[in-house]
Amino acid sequence: MKPAEFYQRNREIHPPALTPNYKTSVARSPRFSLISLQNSMSEITGPTFGHSDIDAIDNDLIKNYAKAGDPIGERIIVHGRVLDENARPVPNTLVEIWQANAGGRYRHKKDTYLAPIDPNFGGCGRTLTDENGYYFFRTIKPGAYPWRNWVNNWRPAHIHFSVFGTGFVQRLITQLYFEGDPLLKHCPIVHAIPDADAIDRLVARLDLNATIPLDTIAYKFDIVLRGRRSTLFENRLEGN
Numbered sequence: 001m002k003p004a005e006f007y008q009r010n011r012e013i014h015p016p017a018l019t020p021n022y023k024t025s026v027a028r029s030p031r032f033s034l035i036s037l038q039n040s041m042s043e044i045t046g047p048t049f050g051h052s053d054i055d056a057i058d059n060d061l062i063k064n065y066a067k068a069g070d071p072i073g074e075r076i077i078v079h080g081r082v083l084d085e086n087a088r089p090v091p092n093t094l095v096e097i098w099q100a101n102a103g104g105r106y107r108h109k110k111d112t113y114l115a116p117i118d119p120n121f122g123g124c125g126r127t128l129t130d131e132n133g134y135y136f137f138r139t140i141k142p143g144a145y146p147w148r149n150w151v152n153n154w155r156p157a158h159i160h161f162s163v164f165g166t167g168f169v170q171r172l173i174t175q176l177y178f179e180g181d182p183l184l185k186h187c188p189i190v191h192a193i194p195d196a197d198a199i200d201r202l203v204a205r206l207d208l209n210a211t212i213p214l215d216t217i218a219y220k221f222d223i224v225l226r227g228r229r230s231t232l233f234e235n236r237l238e239g240n
Helices: 024-028 041-045 196-200
Strands: 075-084 094-099 124-128 134-140 145-147 153-155 158-163 172-178 203-206 217-220 223-225 231-233 236-238
Touching: 094 134, 124 134, 158 223, 172 223
Parallel strands: 075 217, 075 223, 172 203
Antiparallel strands: 075 134, 094 124, 094 158, 145 153, 158 172, 203 217, 231 236
């Protein structure tokens, strides 16, 4: 049976390509209207990943790069479920993260912020969701850092997420922010999103039930990907 197509993207809650307060969007935004294309077979059937693609500590950023001890900073767990718009779990999907260290610096040759590089922290991790769509990472809470948008702009603490889903057109690249961060209301990138509820869905909530006492604070962050349309089966809408 041919896999069903995915729902169209809801552009009312996504940021417009041109957002002048986010200065680099001016050069990056397209000059012409976007073109909507029907999903192709290759876009709705792949990619697929298996456990052979993942090492045992890939989801433990405290250990997966450490050479001479643990990295510096607040130890945290980030966990949650990957669901689709029909509230169905998305199992066996690849979730990747990357982030700055506790001082707000990335391990990247073009990051010249004055905060030091942590020799025991790489800032990247990946995992596969289980049969219930559940994932978790252990990491260090990233620090805020300045960026050259206006004279005194600072990025809130955040973690970048890439979630592949079950098809290329379902893939999501987004950012996680932390509950209570005072920099959220001042960030031009955050406020490029026109919908307040959509911004709220990017904020991970403190989860004391999942913390490890005297060790690690936990934050819960559920991710919703595009859902599939109903599948036509013997001229009926199956599942409706």
